[in-house]
Amino acid sequence: MKPGRAYAQAIRRVAAAFAMAALASMANAASAGEVPRRVVSMNLCTDQLAMLLAEDGQLHSVSHLATDPEASVLAVEARGYRVNHGLAEEVFLMRPDLVLAGAYTTRATVALLRRLGFRAEEFEPEASFDDVRANIRRMGALLGHQERAEAMVAALDRDLAEASAQPSRAASAALYSSNSYVSGSGTLADAALGASGLDNVADMLGIKGAGRVPLEALIMADPDLVVTSESDFARPALAQENFRHPAFRALSAHKMAVSVPDKLWICGAPFTVEAVRILRRAAAGQPIERGDAR
Amino acid sequence: MTLLKLDSLSVSLGARRVVDNASLEIGEGECVGLIGPNGAGKSTLLRATLGLLAAEGGIEIAGRSASAWSARQRAGHVAYLPQDHEIAWPVSVERLVALGRAPHRGPFDGLGPRDQAAIEAAMRRMEVDRFRAQPATRLSGGEKARVLIARALAQEAPLLLADEPTAGLDPSHQIALMRLFRTLADEGRAVVASLHDLGLAARWCTRLVLLDRGRIIADGAPDTVLTDEALHAVYGVTAFRATADGGMVLQPLDIVDASRQGEKNP
Amino acid sequence: MSEDARYRLVLAGLAMLVAVLFTLSLTVGPAAIAFSDSLAGLLSDDRGAIALIMREIRLPRAILGLMIGATLGLSGAVLQGYLRNPLAEPGLLGISASASLGAVLAIYIGLSAALPLGLPLAALSGAVLAVLVIQALAGIRGGTLTIILAGVAVSSFAGAMTSLALNLSPNPFAALEIVFWMLGSLTDRSMAHVWLSGPFMLVGWAMLGCLGRPLDMLTLGADAAQSMGVGMRRMQFLAVIGTAASVGAATAVAGAIGFVGLVVPHILRPLVGALPSRLLPASALGGAAMLLAADVLVRLVAPGKDLKLGVLTAIVGAPFFLWLVWKTRRTML
Numbered sequence: 001m002k003p004g005r006a007y008a009q010a011i012r013r014v015a016a017a018f019a020m021a022a023l024a025s026m027a028n029a030a031s032a033g034e035v036p037r038r039v040v041s042m043n044l045c046t047d048q049l050a051m052l053l054a055e056d057g058q059l060h061s062v063s064h065l066a067t068d069p070e071a072s073v074l075a076v077e078a079r080g081y082r083v084n085h086g087l088a089e090e091v092f093l094m095r096p097d098l099v100l101a102g103a104y105t106t107r108a109t110v111a112l113l114r115r116l117g118f119r120a121e122e123f124e125p126e127a128s129f130d131d132v133r134a135n136i137r138r139m140g141a142l143l144g145h146q147e148r149a150e151a152m153v154a155a156l157d158r159d160l161a162e163a164s165a166q167p168s169r170a171a172s173a174a175l176y177s178s179n180s181y182v183s184g185s186g187t188l189a190d191a192a193l194g195a196s197g198l199d200n201v202a203d204m205l206g207i208k209g210a211g212r213v214p215l216e217a218l219i220m221a222d223p224d225l226v227v228t229s230e231s232d233f234a235r236p237a238l239a240q241e242n243f244r245h246p247a248f249r250a251l252s253a254h255k256m257a258v259s260v261p262d263k264l265w266i267c268g269a270p271f272t273v274e275a276v277r278i279l280r281r282a283a284a285g286q287p288i289e290r291g292d293a294r
Numbered sequence: 295m296t297l298l299k300l301d302s303l304s305v306s307l308g309a310r311r312v313v314d315n316a317s318l319e320i321g322e323g324e325c326v327g328l329i330g331p332n333g334a335g336k337s338t339l340l341r342a343t344l345g346l347l348a349a350e351g352g353i354e355i356a357g358r359s360a361s362a363w364s365a366r367q368r369a370g371h372v373a374y375l376p377q378d379h380e381i382a383w384p385v386s387v388e389r390l391v392a393l394g395r396a397p398h399r400g401p402f403d404g405l406g407p408r409d410q411a412a413i414e415a416a417m418r419r420m421e422v423d424r425f426r427a428q429p430a431t432r433l434s435g436g437e438k439a440r441v442l443i444a445r446a447l448a449q450e451a452p453l454l455l456a457d458e459p460t461a462g463l464d465p466s467h468q469i470a471l472m473r474l475f476r477t478l479a480d481e482g483r484a485v486v487a488s489l490h491d492l493g494l495a496a497r498w499c500t501r502l503v504l505l506d507r508g509r510i511i512a513d514g515a516p517d518t519v520l521t522d523e524a525l526h527a528v529y530g531v532t533a534f535r536a537t538a539d540g541g542m543v544l545q546p547l548d549i550v551d552a553s554r555q556g557e558k559n560p
Numbered sequence: 561m562s563e564d565a566r567y568r569l570v571l572a573g574l575a576m577l578v579a580v581l582f583t584l585s586l587t588v589g590p591a592a593i594a595f596s597d598s599l600a601g602l603l604s605d606d607r608g609a610i611a612l613i614m615r616e617i618r619l620p621r622a623i624l625g626l627m628i629g630a631t632l633g634l635s636g637a638v639l640q641g642y643l644r645n646p647l648a649e650p651g652l653l654g655i656s657a658s659a660s661l662g663a664v665l666a667i668y669i670g671l672s673a674a675l676p677l678g679l680p681l682a683a684l685s686g687a688v689l690a691v692l693v694i695q696a697l698a699g700i701r702g703g704t705l706t707i708i709l710a711g712v713a714v715s716s717f718a719g720a721m722t723s724l725a726l727n728l729s730p731n732p733f734a735a736l737e738i739v740f741w742m743l744g745s746l747t748d749r750s751m752a753h754v755w756l757s758g759p760f761m762l763v764g765w766a767m768l769g770c771l772g773r774p775l776d777m778l779t780l781g782a783d784a785a786q787s788m789g790v791g792m793r794r795m796q797f798l799a800v801i802g803t804a805a806s807v808g809a810a811t812a813v814a815g816a817i818g819f820v821g822l823v824v825p826h827i828l829r830p831l832v833g834a835l836p837s838r839l840l841p842a843s844a845l846g847g848a849a850m851l852l853a854a855d856v857l858v859r860l861v862a863p864g865k866d867l868k869l870g871v872l873t874a875i876v877g878a879p880f881f882l883w884l885v886w887k888t889r890r891t892m893l
Contacts, residue, residue, distance in 0.1 A: 085866070088617050088748040089591045092607065094604050103673060104733040109748040111676055116616055125733060341699045344787050366789035374787035382644040383834040386563065390719050393777055401773055427563075429834070444781070451790070 035144030036098035036119075041066075042086045042109070043102035045267035046123050048074050049139045050100055051081075052269065053148055061094055073263050073271045088112045098142065127269025129160070130189045135268065153268055158274040160195055166280045173198040173279070174223035176248075182213045188265045192272060196279040198225065215247055225283055227251045229262040258282035295486050296321050297371070297453040298343065301352035305335070305342045305508075312338045313349070314508035320453065320486060325479035327495035327516075328488040330505035331529055337377060337486040339505065340455050344374050356452070369397035373451035377440050377458050378548050384429035391417055395449030416447035419474060435462045443471065454478065456487040460494060472498035492533070496520055496544035504528060516542055526550055563705060563769055563833050567842075570831045574845035578626065582850035585622040586614065587860045616743045620751045622775035623657075625855045626848045627754075627761050628746075628810040629820060633847020634840060636821025637802045638768045640834035641775035643704050646829075649822035650807045653707070653800065654690050661718040661725075661810035662686025665739045668725050679741075680756050680812040687808025690714050698796075703782070707796070732892030744815035744870025746855055764806025772837030779836065809888045817870045819877025820847050 008212060040061045041047045042177050047066035050059050051074050064085055085088050088109045091099060099120040101110050110120045121142055126132045140149020165189050174191055175183045182276035183189040185199065185209025193200045201221040205213060264275040298320040304512040305313040305551060313335045320326060328336050345360060345368075355361040356371045363371070375396070381390065394416070395409040405413070417423040418460050420440040430441050441461045446454060454475075460468045460520045474499050477484040479500060495502055495516065502519040504512040506528045512519040520542075531546045593610055599769045601610035602619065632699055639648040650656060666672045666682035675681070697710035722742070729735040774795050777785040810817075823838055832838040837875040851869075854876070858867045861887055 085590070085863075087866075088588050089589050089613055091619070093591050095609075102733075104737045107672065107679075107737075108750075111752075112617065112748045112750045115750050115752065116612060170698055341783065346783055346786055359744060364789075367784070369789040372787070374784060376783045376787075377780060380781035380784075383783075383829070385779060385834050385838065389563075389835055390779070393780065393788070396777055401770070441599065442780070450807060463694075478798065559586055 030051075034097075035162075036142070038094070038096050039098045039100065039143065040091050040094050040096035041082060042091065042099040042106055043100065043123065044071060045102060045125060045135075045269070046100035046125065046139070048072065048267055048269050048271075049135060050143065051077055052152065052250070053136070053139050053145050054143050055145065058143060060096060061091075069263075071263055073267075073269070078094060089118075091118075092116060093197075100139075100142075121284060123181075127186050128188065128190050128270075129156075129195065129268070132156070132188075132272060133266035136270075153179055156270050156273060159270075160276060163273060163280045164195060164197055165274040166284050170197060172201050172221070172223045173225040173227055174201045175227045175229075176218065177229050182208050182218075184206055184208050184211050187272065188268050188272065189260075192265055192275045192279060194226070196276045198279065198283060198284060213246060219247060221253055224255065225279075226255050226257040227282075228252075228257070228259050228278065254284055256285070281283075295357070296354070297356060298486075299354040300343065303339070303342060303349055303351035303353065303355070305338050305349045307338075307345055313342060315351070316505075316508070316510050318503060318510060318513060320484050322452070322482050322484055323479050323500075325475050325482045325483070325498065325500045327499035327502045328486055328505065329490075329492065329495050329502055329519075333507075334505040335508040336505055337457050338508075340374070340457050340486070341365070343455065344368075344372065344476065356385060366397050369449070369451070370451045371451055372455060373446045373449040375446040375454070375456040375459055377461070379435070379442055379462070381430050381438065381442075383464065384431045386418070386423055387424040387426050387430050388413065389432070390405060390430045390441055391422075391444045391448050394445040397451075412448045412450050416444040420444040420449060421470075436464055436467060439463055440467065451503045452483050454485045454487075455481070456485065458488060459487050460491060468494060469498075476500075492520065492525075492529075492544050492546060495531075497541040499523050516544075520544055561768060565831055567838055570828070570842060571845065574783070574849060576843060577849045578845055578852065579882050580729055580807055581849055581856065582622050582626055584784070584856050585625055586618050589613070589618055590859075590863060613844045616750060618746065620749050620754050621746050621855070622852070623754050624746055624749055624757070624813060625852045627758065628814055628817070629760050629848035629851025630844040631764065631806040631810045631847070632817065632820040632851065633824040633845070634765060634768050635807050636847070637825040637836070637839045637843035638771055638775070638799055639803065639821070640825050641778065641839070642771070642795065644778065646676030646821070646826060648708075649818075650803060651715065651818060651821070652818075653694060653711040653803055653807075654718060654808045655687050655804050655818050656811040657715040657718035657722075657799050658686040658818050659683040659808050659811070659864035660742055661722050662689075663741060663812065664722050664725050667728060667738050669728060675725060676754060677756055680753065683812030684760070686718070687804050687811065690718070690808075691804040692892050694800060724877065740866075740868065741815050742870075743868035743875070744817040745866070745868050746814055749813060753813045757813045758825070761806045761811035764802045764804075765803030766805065769840065771798055771802075772840050775840075776835035815868075815870060817851070817873055819881065823877050823881055823884070824850055826881070 003256050029046050037058060039050060039059045039243040041050045041059065042063050044063060047062040051062065053096065059081060061082040061084045062078050064083045067075055067083060069075040072078060082092070082094070086106050086109055087245070092111060099113055101119050101120055101122050103122045103124045110122060113120050123135055126135055132155065136148050137264070140146045163195070175189050175193060177183070182202040184202040187210050201218070201223045202213065205217055205220060207213065231290050258278060260275050260278050296319050300316055303313055303316045304311060316339060316539060328339070330336050340345065341347050343353060355363060356367060360368065391413050392405060392409070395405065395412060399408065414423070417426060420443055422437065422441050422444055423438065430438060434443065443459060446456070452558050460471060463471060475487060476498055478485055499516060501514065502516050504519050505511055510525055511528060522533070525531055529546070530550045532548050532550060534547050536543045536544045575717055583864045586602065587595050593601070594615070597610055598614055599609070602614040604611050635650040636868040639650060639652060640646055659681070662685050662811055663679050666679045671682055672679035686870050693714055694710045697713065698706040720749065726735050729738070774785065779791050782792060825843045828842045828846050829839055832842050849876055854869055854872045858872055861867060
């Protein structure tokens with residue numbers, strides 16, 4: 001072989017080796033400036049935000065919860081992705097360059113994945129619309145789609161303003177769920193209520209977060225609108241007993257009542273505005289779902 | 295050689311003085327019966343001697359203060375047979391008797407030939423060798439008692455303290471046990487056994503120690519201790535006394551009050 | 561067959577069972593790795609995917625399953641021997657309840673989020689605190705009954721505090737995390753957990769292992785045992801501290817796993833001639849086998865759902881224990 005050609009071949013080989021190494025390191029650990037190309041999400045809320053913000057081929061896998069129509073708004077879309085169960089081995093084999101997780105319950109797995117050299121970002125659950133905006137922006141930054149995220153936030157603000165502009169006949173509302181839980185201040189449901197111009201009776205009763213309120217107190221608080229959440233579990237549970245109580249039925253029979261699907265405000269995302277819209281319509285006296293107690 | 299020396303031993307349980315200034319010395323060759331009514335303090339005396347209870351006064355074992363011995367060393371000098379026949383697990387008889395060899399073994403030693411010999415001798419002496427493979431908890435009360443005595447014998451300690459060892463045994467085994475104690479004494483060891491049966495105590499012991507309300511009332515040969523006055527004052531009974539087959543015979547007859555009040559019994 | 565020969569056979573059989581289950585534990589998991597590949601990956605030195613999964617995910621899980629199972633079996637056997645009661649189990653001293661409380665508080669106040677090993681460390685602190693309280697309550701000369709009562713008191717208090725934490729938790733996610741943690745699990749534990757809990761468990765084993773001969777002698781009762789040279793104070797110290805160290809560390813890492821310490825000594829007691837000193841190593845091996853088997857089942861039965869280990873041991877252990885009691889009710893001590 002002529003020396004020139006041998007030299008060229010050697011250069012090519014070295015370059016190829018370098019390229020391979022570079023690609024390998026990019027695939028294994030996205031450093032701060034790199035846009036992740038293979039994202040795995042292990043949490044329902046990060047699943048949905050990622051599905052909304054990622055470009056084609058960027059999001060590789062979502063958690064199995066995302067395919068559950070009771071819990072996930074984007075259940076249909078979720079079927080287009082690989083499903084994971086939040087186990088380190090599964091995720092490891094997917095070789096992601098970014099792992100998205102919630103701040104609770106998968107802690108051991110996230111710690112182990114970090115130990116193995118994966119980049120993991122944990123998201124706190126959203127408790128207000130500010131949190132929603134922050135998480136959307138953060139997700140956008142992580143996925144390298146800041147403009148898309150900003151657009152989403154702008155659309156969210158527009159929709160919120162639009163929803164609040166509608167007239168309202170109701171002043172106070174009660175968010176009443178299974179097991180007599182009400183959502184007080186510091187929850188997303190409460191934020192949605194506030195955005196639709198209603199006062200949360202739970203706030204007036206001093207509830208922070210999710211708390212239990214005796215039926216008596218609820219009736220005394222005399223809400224104008226009773227909001228229940230439409231999570232119809234396949235099997236009846238004692239938890240649903242509170243809805244069958246005659247006092248509650250009496251209360252909701254004489255008041256305006258509306259049912260909001262839980263999945264709209266389990267996770268904070270642009271679709272949470274839909275909850276605000278539903279509440280606003282109900283408050284304006286044009287109930288879209290004239291839901292009643294079960 | 296003095297195997298045990300108690301110097302003004304006193305034990306208080308709460309405010310009550312259960313043992314009050316007890317002093318005695320036990321030497322080789324003695325078969326001592328510790329007698330006294332219920333609540334006299336016999337068990338407490340034995341337990342205090344072994345350090346199972348807090349006590350005031352001096353305790354010397356084999357010439358040295360009891361506190362100078364480690365628990366294991368002391369176990370090589372004194373063996374104890376408690377009153378309650380507790381066996382927590384269904385261990386085989388042979389294994390149970392083998393527990394008596396523990397003071398002579400290191401923590402992870404197996405059973406050497408000397409140990410095996412002692413275990414065999416002990417089981418044969420108490421006639422429990424035919425039960426050797428059975429779980430000890432399945433035996434009758436008397437058989438269980440004999441197994442536990444065998445354990446104490448296997449310990450091969452010069453001094454044996456036994457708390458009511460004849461309880462639960464039938465007459466032949468009671469006598470066999472007292473014979474054994476006497477033989478051990480003749481072999482140069484010593485036995486201190488607390489007894490309720492005055493007849494056995496009178497006939498088989500070389501020496502009796504009479505305890506009443508925590509105090510040692512009398513200490514000496516059976517005929518000097520078991521006087522009518524002593525039986526009257528301490529036990530509140532009258533007794534029949536005789537000699538037969540080379541030994542003393544004592545049989546309590548009646549309670550003192552009843553015989554005073556008009557001859558109830560002939 | 562002589563008692564000695566049967567004992568050796570039992571130990572050998574159990575050891576083999578543990579070895580088989582350990583290997584099985586290494587080869588079960590969501591990643592479909594062939595048997596030979598998995599073992600090759602474990603022993604090889606390269607940094608490929610298989611080797612990494614084996615060394616960093618499956619190996620710590622198997623090691624913890626073995627060590628925690630051995631801990632529960634051993635401490636159960638020691639406590640049954642020490643308290644002379646076949647119904648005793650490691651939870652009786654309140655150690656696991658207090659360790660759980662420590663972990664729960666760590667989740668509640670956010671410590672587990674702040675420090676990577678914050679949760680196991682908090683759980684260990686809970687166990688230490690429990691031991692101090694028990695020693696204070698029972699005193700140095702406290703008998704076994706006092707120890708049991710002190711343990712029950714600590715256990716009840718810790719349980720009440722845990723329920724209170726759950727009750728007052730405003731954050732439903734934290735409450736859920738607490739509940740799941742308490743059910744017991746070995747999922748995705750890493751070698752860091754092994755290094756954290758391992759030394760404590762080894763120290764605990766060393767202390768508990770010394771109690772073989774004294775426990776034998778305790779068969780005859782506390783008085784007879786003391787007269788033969790057993791130091792009751794030393795025994796109490798070794799039993800309580802040894803249990804606290806090993807069971808505390810085990811609970812700190814895996815949550816509350818019940819029934820192993822109760823059932824294993826029960827099953828093995830007839831096989832070792834009821835001799836407490838022989839029951840100790842047998843129960844350690846038996847406990848390791850039981851927990852490894854449960855951990856394998858957890859991954860085979862419901863691979864997608866995260867079935868909790870403590871739930872499985874309870875589901876299997878409780879009916880088994882009922883059957884055991886039924887079978888031996890006439891001969892039960």
